[in-house]
Amino acid sequence: MTFSPVDNPALSGLLAGVKVVDLTHYISGPYCTKLLATLGAEVVKIERPGPGDPMRQVGPFAEPSKTPPKASPAAQQPGDEAAIRGETGAWFLYLNTSKKSLALDLKCQQGREILLQLVKTADILVENFAPGVMDRLGLGYTQLQAVNPALVMASISNYGQTGPYRDWKATELNLYAAGGLMNITGEPEREPLKEGAPLAQLGAGQNAFVAAMCALLYAEDSGQGQHIDISIAEYATNILENALMQYSYSGVEYSRVGNRGYGRAAWGIYPCQDGYVGIIAGPDQRWPQVAGIMEREELADPRFASRQGRLIHADEVDALMLPWLLEHDKVDIFKAGQEDGLGFAYVATMQDILEMEQLQERDYFVPLDHPVAGRFKYPGPPISPHLFEDSLGKSGGGPGGGLNSAWVYRRAPLLGEHNGEVLGELGYTRSEIDQMKAGWVL
Amino acid sequence: MASPQPLKNFRILDLSRIWAGPYCTKLMADMGAEIIKMESLRVYDSHRGPVSPARGVVAYPDAEPGDEPWNRNGWFNCLHLSKYGITLELTEESGRRVFERLVSISDAVIENFRQGSLERLGYTYETLRQFRPDLIYVSMPAFGNSGPWQQYVAYGIGQEQLSGMAHMTGYADDGPMKSGINHGDPITGSHAAGVLLAALRYRRRTGRGMFIDVSQQESAVSLIGAETLAYQMTGQEPERRGNRSPHHAPHNSYPCAGEDRWVTIAVTTDEQWQHLAGIIGGDALAQDARFSTSDGRLQHQDVLDELVRQWTASREAYAISHQLQQMGIPASPVLRGPDLLEDPHYRERGTFVEVTHPQVGPRWYPGVPWKMSVTPGQVHWAAPTLGQHNYQIYHELLGMPGEEIARLEETGVIGTKPTGSRII
Numbered sequence: 001m002t003f004s005p006v007d008n009p010a011l012s013g014l015l016a017g018v019k020v021v022d023l024t025h026y027i028s029g030p031y032c033t034k035l036l037a038t039l040g041a042e043v044v045k046i047e048r049p050g051p052g053d054p055m056r057q058v059g060p061f062a063e064p065s066k067t068p069p070k071a072s073p074a075a076q077q078p079g080d081e082a083a084i085r086g087e088t089g090a091w092f093l094y095l096n097t098s099k100k101s102l103a104l105d106l107k108c109q110q111g112r113e114i115l116l117q118l119v120k121t122a123d124i125l126v127e128n129f130a131p132g133v134m135d136r137l138g139l140g141y142t143q144l145q146a147v148n149p150a151l152v153m154a155s156i157s158n159y160g161q162t163g164p165y166r167d168w169k170a171t172e173l174n175l176y177a178a179g180g181l182m183n184i185t186g187e188p189e190r191e192p193l194k195e196g197a198p199l200a201q202l203g204a205g206q207n208a209f210v211a212a213m214c215a216l217l218y219a220e221d222s223g224q225g226q227h228i229d230i231s232i233a234e235y236a237t238n239i240l241e242n243a244l245m246q247y248s249y250s251g252v253e254y255s256r257v258g259n260r261g262y263g264r265a266a267w268g269i270y271p272c273q274d275g276y277v278g279i280i281a282g283p284d285q286r287w288p289q290v291a292g293i294m295e296r297e298e299l300a301d302p303r304f305a306s307r308q309g310r311l312i313h314a315d316e317v318d319a320l321m322l323p324w325l326l327e328h329d330k331v332d333i334f335k336a337g338q339e340d341g342l343g344f345a346y347v348a349t350m351q352d353i354l355e356m357e358q359l360q361e362r363d364y365f366v367p368l369d370h371p372v373a374g375r376f377k378y379p380g381p382p383i384s385p386h387l388f389e390d391s392l393g394k395s396g397g398g399p400g401g402g403l404n405s406a407w408v409y410r411r412a413p414l415l416g417e418h419n420g421e422v423l424g425e426l427g428y429t430r431s432e433i434d435q436m437k438a439g440w441v442l
Numbered sequence: 443m444a445s446p447q448p449l450k451n452f453r454i455l456d457l458s459r460i461w462a463g464p465y466c467t468k469l470m471a472d473m474g475a476e477i478i479k480m481e482s483l484r485v486y487d488s489h490r491g492p493v494s495p496a497r498g499v500v501a502y503p504d505a506e507p508g509d510e511p512w513n514r515n516g517w518f519n520c521l522h523l524s525k526y527g528i529t530l531e532l533t534e535e536s537g538r539r540v541f542e543r544l545v546s547i548s549d550a551v552i553e554n555f556r557q558g559s560l561e562r563l564g565y566t567y568e569t570l571r572q573f574r575p576d577l578i579y580v581s582m583p584a585f586g587n588s589g590p591w592q593q594y595v596a597y598g599i600g601q602e603q604l605s606g607m608a609h610m611t612g613y614a615d616d617g618p619m620k621s622g623i624n625h626g627d628p629i630t631g632s633h634a635a636g637v638l639l640a641a642l643r644y645r646r647r648t649g650r651g652m653f654i655d656v657s658q659q660e661s662a663v664s665l666i667g668a669e670t671l672a673y674q675m676t677g678q679e680p681e682r683r684g685n686r687s688p689h690h691a692p693h694n695s696y697p698c699a700g701e702d703r704w705v706t707i708a709v710t711t712d713e714q715w716q717h718l719a720g721i722i723g724g725d726a727l728a729q730d731a732r733f734s735t736s737d738g739r740l741q742h743q744d745v746l747d748e749l750v751r752q753w754t755a756s757r758e759a760y761a762i763s764h765q766l767q768q769m770g771i772p773a774s775p776v777l778r779g780p781d782l783l784e785d786p787h788y789r790e791r792g793t794f795v796e797v798t799h800p801q802v803g804p805r806w807y808p809g810v811p812w813k814m815s816v817t818p819g820q821v822h823w824a825a826p827t828l829g830q831h832n833y834q835i836y837h838e839l840l841g842m843p844g845e846e847i848a849r850l851e852e853t854g855v856i857g858t859k860p861t862g863s864r865i866i
Contacts, residue, residue, distance in 0.1 A: 014640045031665075035633075039640050058689075062675045090672035141815075160813070165787040168767050171708040173685055173693060174774040180782045182695065182706070184622025186613070191695045192704055192776050194685050196610030197666045199625055206632040207469070211812040213639035214473045218448035218817050220643070226816035234793050237782060238811035239628040241461065242501060244794075245516030247779030248806045250500040254779060255702070259620050261599055268599070268620055269608060276618050278603045283488075283595070308496050338594040343584075345600030347608045347618045350673035350680065353663060356604075361589040364660050376674050382664035383637045384586075386653045406652070 013040015013408045014385055018216070021118050021125040022046060022099060023106075025053040027198050028156045028232055029128035030095040031205030032212070036124070037098035038381045038407050044118060044422055045096060045413065049103040049440055052415040055095065056086035062373040064088050087372035087414055096412035097368070097378060102423075103416030103442050106137050110441045115139065116147050117426050123219070124212050128156040131166050141227040151225040152215040154208050160231035170233075172198040179236020184243045187258045204235040264310045265317035266290065269347060272325045277333045278345030279321060281310065289340045294324040368411045381407045416442060447474020448817040452642055455480060455544050456525070457553040457560075459487040461598060461624065462658055463582060464521040465631030466638070467552065471524035472810045473819040478544065478835060479525045479826065482532070483854065484862035486828060489518040493860050503802050512828055512860060513801045519825040520807050523797060527826025528835050529856050532563050537855045542573045543840055549645075550578040550638060554658075557583035557592045567653045576651040578641045580634055586657030596658065598624025605662035606669060610680040618682065630661040690736060691743040692718075695776055696754040698762065704776035705759040707750060707766065715739060717769040722753040799824035829858035 018041040022033040030045075030053070037043040047053050064084050086092070105111040116139075119125060125144065127134060134140050134155070141153050158175060159165040165178070176182045176194040186193035208230045219225045237244075242262075243254040261267035266281035281287050284307065291299035299320050303309050310317055325333065330346035337344025348356065354377065359365065365377040385406035419442050423433050436442045453476040456467045464479075464487075471477045481487055490512040491501060498505050501516050508514050531537040545551060551570060553560060560566070567579045581587055584596035602608045602625050603618075612619035634656050641652055663670070669680050687693040687708070695704045709715045712735065719728040727749070733739050739746060754762055759775035766773035777785060783794055783806050795809040802824070810819045836842045836856070850856045 014637075014644050035636060039637070060672045060676045060678070088675075090675055091668040094668035094671050159787060160791055162813075163787040163790045168763075168774070169770055169772040170774060171687070171690075171693070171710060171772050173687075173695075173708045174706050174772050177695065177704070177706040177776040178774040180777050180779070181622060183704075183776050183778045185611075186619060190613065191685070191697070193611065193613070193619060193695075195607065195621055195625070196612075196680060196682065197607055197669065199607070199621075199629075199665065202665050203625075203629065203632065206629065206636065207811050209636040210469055210632055210639065211814065213636055213643070214448040214470075214819075215814060215817070217639065217643055217646075218446070221448075221451075222446070224816055226814055228815075229813040230811075231791070234788075234791070234811055237788065237793055238808045239465075239623060239625075240782075240808065241520060241623055242517045243622055244779055244782065244806075244808065245520045246500045248783070249503050249516040249802070250505040252500040252505065254622075256622065259617075261620060269603065269618055271617060276603075276608075278600050278608075280597055280600055282597055306496075308499070338591070341595065343595045343597045343600050345596060345603040347603045348606050349609050350606060350670050353606050353670055354673070358585050358589045358591040359660070359663070362586060362657065362660070364657075364663070376671055379664050379667035379670055380660070382633045382661040384655045384657075385637055385641055386655055 012405070013038075014406045015039040015041040018042070018124065019122045020044070021115070021122045023125065023127035023129070024156070025128065026055050026201075027091070027095065028201040028205040028208070029126055030055065031202050032154065032156065032208040033099065033126050034095055034097060035206070035209045035382075036212070038409065040408050041124075043099040044418070045099045045101050046104050046106070046115065047101055047415055049105050049416070049442055051082070052086055052101070052103065053092060053096070056089055056092045056415070057082065058089050058091050060090050061085050062088040062090070062376070064372050065374055083415070084372065087370070093370065093373055093376075093412045094378065098408055098410045099413055100418035100422060101413035101415055102419055105441050106139070108441055110436065112138060114423070114426065114441075116144075118422075119144050119147050119151060122148065122151060123216060124152045124154065126154045126156070126208065126212065131155070131157050131161045145225060149225060150219045150223050152212055152219055152228065153225070154212045154215075154228040154230060156204055156208050156230045156232065158231065159233050161229040165233075172201055175200045175232045176236060179233040180240050180244065181236045184254055184256055186256045188256045192256060200232050200236045203239070204230055204232040207235055260314055262311070263314065264307055265314035266310055266321070270318075270321065270325050272330050272333055273328055275330045275349070276347035277325065277330045278347070279325070279337070280343045280345060282343045283341070286340065286342050289342060290321075293336050293340060294321055296320050296324065366409050368409070370411045372414070378409070380409065446817050447819065449473040449475035452476065452550070453478065453548050455548040455551045457551065457555070458582070459554060460489050461521060461627035462630040463552055463554040463634070464489070465628045466634040467525065468521055468523065469632065469635045469811070470639075472821055473817070477525040478548070479522060479527045480544070481527070481529050481828065483529050483828070483857050483860055484531065486512060486529075486860055487518060489515065489521065490828070491515040491517070503805070508801070510801060510827070516805070519799060519802065522825035523807060524822040525826060526831040526835060527829060528832050529829035529858070531855045534853065534855045536850060536853065538563075540836070540840070540850070540855075545570050545577065546573040547839070548574065548577070549642060550580060552580040552582070552634070552638070554582040556595050557585070557587055571651070574651070576645055576649055578638065578645060578651045578654065580638055580654045580656060582630060582634060582656035582658060584658050586660065587655045596626075598627035601626025601630075601658055601662040604659050606666050607662065610666070610669065610682060612682040612684070614682060614684045614686070616682070626658055626662045629665055630656060630658040633661045633664070686743065691739040692746040692750050694747055694750070696747075696751050698754050698759040699756055700758070703759050705754055705762045706774050706776060708772040709739070710772060712736070714771045718766065718771050721765070721769070723749060795821050797821055797824050801827060827858065828860065829856060832856050832858070
């Protein structure tokens with residue numbers, strides 16, 4: 001089966017025709033609208049004239065091109081290093097693929113009027129300002145609904161739009177802690193840990209995408225839009241699984257167990273010759289094969305046969321596995337387990353991921369050229385919807401019902417790159433647009 | 443009057459197990475989709491736990507597995523709220539006929555078996571379309587439906603490693619650290635739910651179904667995708683830095699009064715630092731030039747962490763958080779299980795819901811992870827016991843006569859008691 005990414009605006013995607021007004025910045029909101037854009041929705045990202053999304057200034061940065069195109073800020077504002085750098089940040093470039101950028105000042109009347117014009121024909125608006133900011137701008141749900149009763153508005157915030165912590169300030173660190181995930185990450189005798197990646201914000205962005213799709217389906221059924229309130233901390237509380245259920249069911253608290261999943265051996269991360277591996281003794285009935293793989297008969301001891309046994313004798317099991325692990329490489333260990341049907345893994349570095357044979361074979365990475373940042377391999381869509389021809393069994397991403405590809409993937413926009421296009425569609429003339437630019441509306 | 447359900451017109455035949463697939467359909471179930479969770483009596487969802495578990499396992503109510511432990515496991519029961527539960531053996535001819543009828547009335551089929559498992563039973567997307575031409579089929583094996591690793595298996599914990607998440611998580615002086623949960627599962631489940639809804643919308647407009655190929659690994663890599671770009675730009679692997687930030691300091695978890703009590707504090711601006719310094723060290727600290735800029739604070743973060751630690755150690759985590767938030771400083775307590783259920787914020791927002799399960803009694807569960815103003819959705823009922831809705835689905839939905847259902851029961855094709863001890 002092959003998958004064909006499309007970098008051509010003429011081709012559409014699963015959500016072709018859906019219009020999204022994107023008032024998001026940083027991480028959670030942009031990941032939500034990235035998913036919508038990847039499926040073909042037209043996402044117009046509204047950015048503050050001048051700096052744009054503050055994520056543009058978060059590094060690391062690519063070396064900027066020596067010959068930037070005319071449209072880029074590097075050419076328009078020679079010597080403005082922040083503007084040039086703002087087109088080259090890894091996080092911004094990744095989180096904003098397939099979107100359009102409109103630089104628009106929402107603090108001035110004309111800027112708000114333009115926004116309301118966009119809202120009038122939009123299906124979805126996503127924002128992640130602090131609660132109350134949209135209201136203060138005169139762009140609260142009530143005002144937006146007056147313009148477009150079918151509008152779905154999704155608001156992502158730290159703790160949600162209501163409740164005693166509504167106005168609490170937070171970074172990923174604080175949200176991971178308040179959501180209950182931090183308490184269960186790390187060594188029992190050391191401080192609780194957050195993840196290296198901002199998984200609470202990204203996960204809340206994912207769930208905002210799901211909720212927005214539910215509301216869109218309802219709006220198309222009923223003509224009625226609604227306001228969705230997504231809290232990043234609540235995303236964390238929603239995925240605690242057994243860590244919460246164990247307490248809820250038995251009153252026994254779950255706490256940190258380091259690298260031993262649920263406290264037992266062979267369900268976690270171990271050192272090996274060239275890095276780290278995941279020795280994961282699942283499915284359960286395949287445990288005896290571990291003894292064969294590691295050439296240690298003692299591991300087949302019936303005391304270790306059950307999960308409970310490997311919990312009680314965890315130190316002993318670990319000690320038996322370690323010598324073999326330290327003599328073998330991570331990919332070899334991973335494959336030895338997998339060839340015997342065990343869910344082994346390895347701790348992949350970024351280089352490992354870029355070179356991973358499975359991802360290469362599936363053409364997961366999509367090379368994209370950016371006029372300022374240059375050419376890089378971008379992770380493709382997280383999921384591949386795959387259309388089939390009407391005749392049974394014939395598959396392909398080719399033409400079908402006017403849809404050429406289920407997803408689209410384009411580079412992130414330059415700041416204000418689509419000012420002319422978006423405002424032109426609203427009926428503004430070239431000279432009006434130039435005037436707005438001079439007056440810092442754009 | 444009950445509020446409208448945005449997904450009430452959709453029926454999903456759910457063969458998925460453990461966490462990734464069930465999280466996908468759980469999100470949809472609370473929004474009113476009809477989720478028919480199908481299990482085998484021989485190999486039921488392993489999240490139900492073993493047929494004969496040891497006593498004292500804390501996944502069960504009061505650590506007591508009881509007579510039917512497969513119906514009393516909290517891991518399973520928190521992921522299957524609001525779903526219907528049926529049993530069916532696909533290895534039996536009579537079971538296959540029933541399955542095909544179920545497919546014919548379902549909008550989508552979702553499974554996360556090892557790649558090719560259903561195909562070995564004779565079912566592919568193409569053959570299933572014979573029963574439902576516009577079917578949407580969501581297949582979510584660990585590594586997708588193509589490529590050299592397609593037959594490999596992986597759990598959420600493995601996906602955290604193969605996606606690079608584990609590589610960038612851990613104490614600064616130590617190796618990679620697993621998370622307390624298995625992030626790969628809910629990440630894939632949520633991605634799959636969104637794409638499935640987009641596919642249902644597309645089908646509603648075009649009449650066309652589709653095959654949705656989910657690689658759980660690709661789904662997880664997508665979340666940390668920016669780091670793969672960063673590496674291409676700099677040649678530098680992401681560092682493990684504990685709770686510290688490359689941009690801000692102080693930024694950590696700090697011990698508080700009480701056993702294993704912690705607070706997190708993240709200073710992101712000079713102004714926030716001035717306030718914090720004033721509180722913990724007075725004017726002298728606030729005016730210390732070493733710490734006046736974020737570069738200076740990053741450079742001296744060992745000193746800063748120690749100063750903050752000395753101040754937090756005798757204070758209470760909630761009290762610190764309230765005090766610092768009043769000054770606009772990002773801070774929060776590290777909440778534990780009991781804290782979460784009692785926290786006033788989560789109480790007010792109804793973040794956790796109490797649901798009564800017939801074999802467990804009332805217990806607290808995570809609720810709907812968002813609020814919607816018109817169609818809020820809700821946890822409708824407790825997780826089904828094994829085969830709980832067999833009669834409802836087979837008789838009331840499919841219209842099968844009582845004798846036919848009885849015959850399936852007699853031959854072990856359906857039922858409510860496990861018939862094997864093998865759990866995958």
